[in-house]
Every structure is written in structure tokens, then in C-alpha cells.
Amino acid sequence: MMRSMTGIFAAGFIAAASGLPALASGPDLSDWAAIEKSASGQTVYFNAWGGSEDINGYLEWVGAEMQSRYGVTVVQVKLDDTASAVAKVIAEKAAGKDSGGSVDLIWINGENFVSMKQQELLLTPGWATSLPNWRYVDVENQPTILTDFTEPTEGLESPWGGAKMVFFHDSARTEASSLPDNAAQLLDWAKKNPGRFSYPAPPDFIGSSFLKQVLSEVIDDPGKLAAPVNEASFESDVEPLFAYLDQLHDVAWRSGKAFPQNYPDMKQKLADGELDIIFAFNPSEASAGIKAGELPDTVRSFTFSRGTLGNTHFVAIPYNANAKEGALLTANFLISPEAQLRKQDPTYWGDPTVLSMAKLPDADRSAFAALDLGVATLSPDKLGPVIAEPHASWMERIEVEWRRRYASGN
Amino acid sequence: MLTLGLLLLPIAFGLFGTLLPALGYLPALGGVALSLDPFRALFATPGLVPAAVLSLVTGLVATILSLGITLLFVAGFAGTPVLARIQHIISPLLAVPHAAAAFGLAFLIAPSGFLIRLVAPLFGMERPPDILIPHDPWGLAMIAGLVIKETPFLFLVTLAALPQVDLTAARRLAASFGYGRIAGFVYLLWPALYRQIRFAVYAVIAYSSSVVDVAVILGPNLPGTLATRLVQWMNDPDLSVRFLASAGAVLQLGVTLTALLAWFCLERIGAMLLRSFGDHGYRFVHDLTVRRLAMIAVTIIGASVFAGLFLLGLWSLAGLWQFPDLLPRDFTLRSWMTTLPRIGDPLVTTLIAGLASTLIAVVLTVGCLEREIQTGRRGGDRSLLLLYLPLIVPQIAFVFGLQLLFVGSGSDQRLTALILVHLAFVLPYVFLSLADPWRALDRRYEIIATALGRSRLSVLLSIRLPMLIRPILTALAVGFAVSVGQYLPTLLIGEGRLTTITTEAVALASGNNRRVIGVYALLQTILPFLAFALAAFLPAVLHRNRREMRV
Numbered sequence: 001m002m003r004s005m006t007g008i009f010a011a012g013f014i015a016a017a018s019g020l021p022a023l024a025s026g027p028d029l030s031d032w033a034a035i036e037k038s039a040s041g042q043t044v045y046f047n048a049w050g051g052s053e054d055i056n057g058y059l060e061w062v063g064a065e066m067q068s069r070y071g072v073t074v075v076q077v078k079l080d081d082t083a084s085a086v087a088k089v090i091a092e093k094a095a096g097k098d099s100g101g102s103v104d105l106i107w108i109n110g111e112n113f114v115s116m117k118q119q120e121l122l123l124t125p126g127w128a129t130s131l132p133n134w135r136y137v138d139v140e141n142q143p144t145i146l147t148d149f150t151e152p153t154e155g156l157e158s159p160w161g162g163a164k165m166v167f168f169h170d171s172a173r174t175e176a177s178s179l180p181d182n183a184a185q186l187l188d189w190a191k192k193n194p195g196r197f198s199y200p201a202p203p204d205f206i207g208s209s210f211l212k213q214v215l216s217e218v219i220d221d222p223g224k225l226a227a228p229v230n231e232a233s234f235e236s237d238v239e240p241l242f243a244y245l246d247q248l249h250d251v252a253w254r255s256g257k258a259f260p261q262n263y264p265d266m267k268q269k270l271a272d273g274e275l276d277i278i279f280a281f282n283p284s285e286a287s288a289g290i291k292a293g294e295l296p297d298t299v300r301s302f303t304f305s306r307g308t309l310g311n312t313h314f315v316a317i318p319y320n321a322n323a324k325e326g327a328l329l330t331a332n333f334l335i336s337p338e339a340q341l342r343k344q345d346p347t348y349w350g351d352p353t354v355l356s357m358a359k360l361p362d363a364d365r366s367a368f369a370a371l372d373l374g375v376a377t378l379s380p381d382k383l384g385p386v387i388a389e390p391h392a393s394w395m396e397r398i399e400v401e402w403r404r405r406y407a408s409g410n
Numbered sequence: 411m412l413t414l415g416l417l418l419l420p421i422a423f424g425l426f427g428t429l430l431p432a433l434g435y436l437p438a439l440g441g442v443a444l445s446l447d448p449f450r451a452l453f454a455t456p457g458l459v460p461a462a463v464l465s466l467v468t469g470l471v472a473t474i475l476s477l478g479i480t481l482l483f484v485a486g487f488a489g490t491p492v493l494a495r496i497q498h499i500i501s502p503l504l505a506v507p508h509a510a511a512a513f514g515l516a517f518l519i520a521p522s523g524f525l526i527r528l529v530a531p532l533f534g535m536e537r538p539p540d541i542l543i544p545h546d547p548w549g550l551a552m553i554a555g556l557v558i559k560e561t562p563f564l565f566l567v568t569l570a571a572l573p574q575v576d577l578t579a580a581r582r583l584a585a586s587f588g589y590g591r592i593a594g595f596v597y598l599l600w601p602a603l604y605r606q607i608r609f610a611v612y613a614v615i616a617y618s619s620s621v622v623d624v625a626v627i628l629g630p631n632l633p634g635t636l637a638t639r640l641v642q643w644m645n646d647p648d649l650s651v652r653f654l655a656s657a658g659a660v661l662q663l664g665v666t667l668t669a670l671l672a673w674f675c676l677e678r679i680g681a682m683l684l685r686s687f688g689d690h691g692y693r694f695v696h697d698l699t700v701r702r703l704a705m706i707a708v709t710i711i712g713a714s715v716f717a718g719l720f721l722l723g724l725w726s727l728a729g730l731w732q733f734p735d736l737l738p739r740d741f742t743l744r745s746w747m748t749t750l751p752r753i754g755d756p757l758v759t760t761l762i763a764g765l766a767s768t769l770i771a772v773v774l775t776v777g778c779l780e781r782e783i784q785t786g787r788r789g790g791d792r793s794l795l796l797l798y799l800p801l802i803v804p805q806i807a808f809v810f811g812l813q814l815l816f817v818g819s820g821s822d823q824r825l826t827a828l829i830l831v832h833l834a835f836v837l838p839y840v841f842l843s844l845a846d847p848w849r850a851l852d853r854r855y856e857i858i859a860t861a862l863g864r865s866r867l868s869v870l871l872s873i874r875l876p877m878l879i880r881p882i883l884t885a886l887a888v889g890f891a892v893s894v895g896q897y898l899p900t901l902l903i904g905e906g907r908l909t910t911i912t913t914e915a916v917a918l919a920s921g922n923n924r925r926v927i928g929v930y931a932l933l934q935t936i937l938p939f940l941a942f943a944l945a946a947f948l949p950a951v952l953h954r955n956r957r958e959m960r961v
Contacts, residue, residue: 045907050914053748053926060752077907080916087644090652091813094436102907195540201632203642258545258631265922272522272733273537293729293742294925404456407632 026123027325029130035325040071042326047085048107050078051264054288058349061342066333072326077103082112089121089318101320104327109313110149110205113157114392116316123317123324126155131332138356143388144312145354150226150391157314158331161343162352163281164383165213165308168376172298174276182304183217187244189277190251196276198253198260201407202399206263206281211398213309215241216387225390229397238398242405249406256406271295281311283383284350287374291346301378307385312354337364346374413774413837414796420812420834421803425663427811431656441653448657455654457633462665465636468549468629469619469669472556474676477611479557479707480564485595486701489577496708497569503562503715504888505938507895509915510931512555512627514718516544517725517924519551522733524721530734538733544628552629556621558711560614564607570846571606575599592701593694596684608677609794610842612670613801619669620662620804623897623916636662640806656810663807670802719935726928745925753911753933760894760910760937762825767832768889771840772882778841779848780870797841800834805898813902828908831899836889843888847881879952883945891938911937
């Protein structure tokens with residue numbers, strides 16, 4: 001049902017996008033040659049989280065390719081939090097700087113996207129679906145490409161990579177047979193192994209995702225999550241989630257009085273034996289960690305058979321971007337089969353592709369098939385079903401509620 | 411005048427730029443009317459009071475400990491060779507950026523850290539204990555992190571002021587009346603000495619009660635201190651939270667002022683106690699234990715910073731390094747190899763901002779001091795307070811407003827703005843480290859030179875500057891170290907276009923990868939160290955033909 005709905009949406013967007021006249025203020029997307037021409041010589045300031053050396057390395061490669069192919073200079077502005085790029089655009093709008101802005105391209109999804117979309121800080125109308133390489137994008141099987149946290153993307157952001165929640169454990173320490181297969185079993189496991197499981201405190205992205213995973217398993221009607229929060233029933237809707245967390249915190253790492261910072265922090269704690277089960281939003285994280293000497297090579301992956309959260313991350317162009325053409329060209333390159341292939345290769349990054357294997361030319365398809373995903377990475381068919389992200393309003397409310405209950409010090 | 415303007419204008423403008431949104435005025439976000447709503451929202455925030463109290467208490471306790479250790483140590487050992495030796499060991503600690511020292515301490519004291527690994531075999535531990543350090547709710551780890559950085563600072567400031575009191579005479583007097591070393595020092599010298607260093611103490615209070623990076627690395631996170639929550643609010647994707655953040659920045663100013671007020675009360679109480687002890691004639695003759703404790707405290711402080719730096723270095727070279735291994739299973743240059751090619755631009759920005767702001771600061775300082783000598787007017791306490799103002803007003807309260815103003819001006823001179831903002835923080839340190847040697851130089855050299863018909867400028871260039879080359883170079887090194895360590899101003903004014911080693915380090919720290927943190931924290935430390943090494947080494951080279959000028 002969900003899938004056919006998004007199919008209809010997709011068709012609608014594509015039709016809408018192709019039927020559009022030239023952009024009022026931005027470049028004319030129907031004339032790609034003109035875009036390439038005016039992009040040449042531009043400098044694209046790509047605001048992207050800078051906390052991973054692998055990702056920074058990948059972006060350097062993108063920069064080198066863009067330079068040699070199109071004469072576009074791509075500079076990664078390394079953020080510690082995507083929201084600060086959003087804040088920059090706000091500050092510029094505040095200052096009336098409606099063109100020549102300092103942010104050309106943002107790595108974005110979820111709350112930040114919704115925020116920018118609602119404040120009309122994004123390049124309009126939707127441009128992503130007009131990119132030449134859009135024809136390879138897997139809109140049919142990855143519903144999260146067209147709805148970001150249930151917010152329709154409307155072509156305002158271009159997909160860049162997939163994400164799926166996966167759990168890791170060290171097989172040298174933890175028996176595979178003892179591992180949980182759903183949130184309830186995870187709680188039982190944590191009770192049997194006090195102090196060995198935790199999650200990053202929200203608003204860390206991975207930590208928030210864990211809350212959503214539990215919520216979608218324990219809420220009385222998961223259908224509620226596809227719509228904005230219903231204020232009247234919010235309390236009772238999230239009651240099971242917080243009942244779960246109350247129990248979990250009693251037996252969690254540091255008794256729930258502190259939480260890991262983020263995924264890399266959990267990775268370090270798995271290596272140190274402080275945590276026994278950790279999780280990530282990228283199935284190849286563990287293999288990459290083993291390769292980098294950060295995790296022992298006995299680490300393995302598992303998921304829940306009834307599904308774990310999955311989503312897509314995107315790139316977006318602010319309304320006042322200085323190098324719009326260069327940004328469009330870069331976004332298009334990011335979804336080229338070549339760039340996506342390198343991105344899924346765990347040697348460089350290991351991020352799942354947003355492209356549809358069925359739509360790719362034969363040579364590219366076999367290149368993807370030939371990728372060595374690493375010893376600790378589950379093959380795509382073993383990743384289990386995808387649970388869609390709840391509407392963005394849920395996360396905002398849950399984060400506030402979480403802080404009120406656990407982080408206010410009262 | 412120019413110097414004062416450069417110090418005060420950014421603060422005044424910045425506070426203004428913070429205050430308006432705090433009162434609901436920020437047209438871009440739909441705030442066009444003044445209101446108290448942001449403050450209402452702020453006070454309705456759960457956990458606000460504990461966060462503010464935590465900031466206040468950790469700031470005060472860290473200051474009391476740092477000053478106490480400094481006092482007892484200087485009182486116990488002033489005039490002895492121990493002090494001189496310790497001074498040489500402690501001085502370099504000043505160059506270690508706060509973040510690097512905090513990371514080092516965290517690697518040392520964490521449950522999976524080095525200290526526990528040392529004893530793990532004795533207790534048969536195969537897993538790190540499940541205890542809450544760092545990030546303990548009392549902020550003890552954070553206080554420790556502040557103390558290991560602020561004690562060396564206060565120690566060196568005190569040592570700089572020490573020549574202005576007559577130590578030998580006071581020691582002899584106290585001893586002849588049968589007072590213990592520490593008691594004699596405290597009764598006779600401390601009041602005068604404290605007057606000299608009290609602005610430095612205020613700066614420590616302000617810094618400790620509003621610090622962000624140390625609090626993030628070592629402080630409690632549930633709830634965090636007020637300053638860390640402010641940064642979270644400023645980065646909140648929900649943009650209306652910016653009003654709240656501005657109101658919070660005003661509150662932070664209030665917290666720091668409260669801490670200062672509390673300190674004034676402590677000063678009074680301390681002075682009263684001192685008088686009453688003196689009136690009663692308490693001599694505290696047997697203070698050997700206290701002296702030993704002070705010695706141990708200083709040793710622990712020095713050792714923990716150096717051990718922390720060593721661990722940072724080890725982690726930067728580590729392959730797989732699991733608990734409870736004392737050493738990594740293998741060593742690899744991978745972290746350095748992947749990092750070094752990427753540090754070019756940040757390194758250049760770090761150097762340009764550091765050198766430019768420091769040079770301007772030195773020129774301005776020399777101008778001020780030269781004028782002071784000409785007019786014979788010392789600025790007195792009031793101008794000293796102005797000088798300390800950028801260090802006493804919490805950064806977070808005005809840099810945020812400055813950013814909005816800078817963006818609002820539509821200026822493209824980002825690098826210039828960055829240098830100027832760094833200057834506001836560099837100038838006080840440069841002035842403070844240069845003023846005393848400048849004033850102390852025997853003026854008769856210049857009088858003779860002037861009598862011989864040399865112009866003032868030529869006297870300055872050929873007599874004063876060469877004779878003071880060592881303190882000038884030291885002031886340059888101090889200024890450069892301060893510039894390198896700036897995080898918040900660089901982040902906000904540089905807008906991510908201008909990155910320095912420090913902004914890169916903190917951005918990467920968000921990934922919490924110990925190996926990469928090791929690399930960047932070491933780089934962050936090496937730069938100021940090089941500057942200090944040059945400051946120590948250059949005079950020897952410059953003066954190789956003038957043996958008498960070697961100190």
C-alpha cells in the first residue's frame with residue numbers, strides 16, 4: 001500500500017517537475033548544457049558533517065573529479081552539526097542576503113530538511129527530479145527517497161545515500177544465539193547483561209533513531225507514526241516507549257546516568273568491552289571499523305527479523321546559494337553510478353546506494369555486484385525489512401519529552 | 411584610545427547583538443517586537459536551574475582549588491630553587507590548549523583509560539568498571555580538567571607579580587617572629603600580591619563558569635552546564651530556539667556575574683579570616699605537611715597534563731588497542747597519513763590569524779606602554795579592568811551577537827574580521843605579559859641615549875626593543891597560543907569557510923574517534939610549543955655577539 005502510494009507520488013512529482021517552466025530565479029534545469037557552462041569556474045561550498053575521515057576522504061575525491069571534469073571547485077565546509085549550516089542560512093536571511101550566500105550545498109535530512117523547507121530556505125521549485133542522473137534513482141523500492149521523515153521531498157533535495165539500522169556485537173565475547181531479535185528481547189538481554197547496552201542521548205541522530213525504532217515496535221498503532229503527532233493522544237501514544245526506557249535505563253551502561261556521545265563513541269566502547277551490543281545506521285560500519293583497526297575482526301552484524309528503521313540522506317541547495325549551477329552539477333555527480341559505486345565500497349565509505357540496480361547499465365550493475373562488502377557486513381538480502389521513519393514532528397516531541405524526563409536534572 | 415576601542419567595541423556590539431534577540435527582536439525569524447517571551451521560555455526550560463548552578467559551582471570550585479594550590483605552593487616554596495625548577499616545568503603547560511588537556515585527562519581517568527589499565531591485572535579486571543567518570547553529575551572531572559589548566563596560569567601570573575613584593579625581607583621578618591613559612595607569606599605578602607593578580611583570578615572565574623569545550627569533554631551531560639546547553643540551542647534545527655539561546659546567553663552573563671559577586675564575598679571573608687588569624691597570632695609553625703601536599707598537588711597537575719599528551723600521542727599511532735592492553739596491539743601511521751594532507755588550509759588560517767593578531771597586539775601594546783612612559787601615567791586599576799574585560803565577559807555572550815552583526819554588515823572581509831576578533835582575546839594576554847618587563851627596564855639607558863641626541867623612535871628601536879627582545883618574543887608566543895586555542899569566535903566569525911586546527915579538532919571530536927582526536931590535539935599543542943621554543947631560542951641567536959645580553 002505504502003509503496004504504491006509513493007509510486008503515485010513519484011509519478012506526480014516527476015510530471016510536475018518536467019512540466020515546470022524555467023526556474024524563476026535559479027538556473028534553467030531544462031538546459032543542462034547551459035548549467036554546465038555557467039558552473040565552470042564556480043566554487044561550491046559543500047556543508048557536510050566532518051566527523052569521519054572516510055567521508056572527508058570521499059568528498060576530496062568528489063572535489064578532484066568535479067575539478068577535472070567540469071572545472072568546478074568543491075570545498076567541504078566541515079560541520080560538527082548540520083543544524084549550524086541551517087543557522088548560517090538563517091543568519092543570512094536575517095541580514096537580507098538573498099543571493100551570494102555562503103552555503104551552496106548541504107548534506108541534510110529529517111528535521112533539518114523539514115525546518116528549511118518550512119522556512120522556505122531551499123532552492124525552489126524542486127530541482128532534484130530534473131537532474132540527468134535521476135533516471136537511475138531507485139524511487140520504486142526505496143520509499144524514503146521521496147518522503148524524508150514522511151515530509152514529501154518534492155524534489156527540493158537530491159538523494160545521496162541509504163541508511164538502515166544494524167546491530168553489531170563481538171562474536172568473541174557474545175554468543176550469536178543469545179542475541180535479541182526485537183526491542184522486547186533487547187530489553188531482556190540488557191537485564192541479563194547489566195551495563196552492557198546503551199544508546200547515544202538524543203538529539204544525536206543515532207540515538208534518536210533508536211528511540212524511533214523502539215517506538216515503532218511498542219506503539220499500539222504504528223500507523224499513527226505516518227501522520228503528525230496528535231496532541232490529544234501523544235501522552236498515551238508514547239507511554240509504552242518511556243515505560244520501556246525506564247526499565248532499560250536501570251540496567252543500561254552507567255545505569256542510564258550518562259549516555260554514549262554517538263556511534264563512534266559506541267564503537268570505541270565495543271572495542272573496550274564497555275558495551276556488548278551497539279548499532280549504526282550504516283550496515284558496513286563494522287567492516288570499516290575492522291579494516292581501520294578500531295574493532296577486532298570478530299565483530300559481526302545482525303538486525304531484527306521484523307524490520308529496522310531505514311532512511312535516505314540527501315543534499316539540498318539553499319535558496320540564496322552563490323554557486324547554484326555548480327551545486328546542481330555536484331548533486332548530479334553524486335548520484336552518478338560511478339560516484340555511488342565508490343561510495344558503497346567500504347574501502348572508501350561503505351554507504352548503501354540510492355540507485356536501482358535494475359535501471360543501471362550492465363557494466364555498472366556488475367561493478368556493484370562485485371563489491372566486497374567486508375566480513376561483518378550483511379548482504380542486502382539479509383538486512384531485513386525497512387521500517388519507515390515517523391513523521392518529523394514525532395522526533396521533535398519525543399526529544400523534548402526525553403530531555404524533560406531524563407536530562408533535566410530534576 | 412585605539413587599543414581600548416579595539417577591546418571594547420566588539421564586546422559592546424556583541425552584547426547588543428545578543429540582547430536584541432533575547433528581547434525578541436530578530437526580524438529574519440519573525441521577531442519584530444520587543445518582548446520578554448524568550449526569557450519566559452528560558453525560565454520554563456526544565457533543568458535550567460541545575461544547569462546554571464552547575465556552571466556557577468564548578469566555576470567557583472575550580473577557581474578556589476587553582477588559586478589555593480597556587481597560593482600554598484608559592485607560599486611554601488617562594489625563594490627556593492624548587493620554585494624555579496617547577497616554573498620551568500609548568501610554563502609549557504600554558505601552551506597546551508584547553509581542549510587538548512581535557513582530552514588527555516579523559517584518556518587518563520576514564521574507566522577504560524590508562525590509569526585503570528595499569529591496575530587492571532592486579533584486580534583481574536577484563537572489562538572496564540561501570541563507573542561514571544568523566545561526565546560525573548557533580549562535575550568533578552570537569553573541575554579537575556579546569557584545575558590542571560588554570561593552576562599553571564595563576565602560578566605564572568603570581569610569579570610575574572612576585573618581584574614586586576620584598577620576599578626576602580618578609581621571609582626573614584616572619585621567621586624571626588616564629589611564623590611558619592606559609593603563614594608568614596600569607597600574612598605579610600599575600601594581600602599585596604593578590605591585589606596584583608586579582609583580575610587574572612576574575613578571568614579564571616569567568617572562563618571556568620562559561621567554558622564550552624572542557625565541559626563537553628569532561629563535564630556532566632545530563633544535564634550539561636549552561637554554556638553547553640547554550641551551544642546546543644544555537645545549533646538547534648528548530649530556529650525559533652535562537653531567541654531562547656540569546657536569552658540564555660544573557661543568563662550566562664548573569665551566572666558569571668553571580669560567580670564574580672560570590673567571589674567578592676569570598677575575598678571579604680578571606681580578608682577577615684586573615685586579619686583575625688593574624689590578630690590571634692596563629693603562627694602555623696608546622697606546615698611541612700601542607701607544603702608537601704601542595705608539592706604533590708602541583709606534581710599531579712604537571713604529570714597528568716604530560717601523561718595526557720603522551721597518551722594523545724600514543725592513541726594517534728594506535729592500531730587496535732583494546733581494554734585492558736597497556737599498549738596498542740599494533741602501531742600505524744594511518745591516522746597521521748590521512749590527516750596530514752588535509753591540514754594545509756586550516757594550518758595556513760591558523761598561522762595567519764595567529765601571527766597577524768599577535769603582531770597587531772604587540773604593536774598596540776608597545777604603543778600604549780611607550781605612551782605611558784612618555785606621559786608618566788599608569789592606567790591604574792580601571793584600565794587594567796578594561797584590559798581584562800574580554801576575558802571576563804563570557805565569550806558566548808557576545809561572540810554570538812557579533813556573528814549576526816558581521817553577517818548583517820554584508821562584508822566579505824572574513825579573514826580581517828577573524829583577525830580582529832582574535833585580537834580582542836590576544837591583546838589582553840600580550841599586554842599583561844609585556845607590561846611588567848617593559849616597566850621594569852631601567853630608564854637610565856634611554857635617558858643617556860636621549861642625552862646623546864637620539865630621537866625617541868630611535869631610542870625605542872635601538873635600545874628598548876633589543877633589550878626587551880626576550881619578553882617581546884614571549885608575549886608573541888603567548889598571544890599566538892591564545893589565538894590558536896580560540897574555538898567559539900573562530901567557528902562563528904569564520905562561518906566554516908575559515909577553519910583552524912582548533913575548529914577542525916572540535917569538529918572531529920564530535921566523531922569521538924580517539925585516534926583522530928590524538929592527531930589534532932597534538933597538532934593543536936605543537937604549534938604554541940613551537941612558538942614558545944622560538945621565543946626561547948631566538949634571543950640566544952640574536953644576541954650571540956652580545957654576551958652581556960644573555961639572560
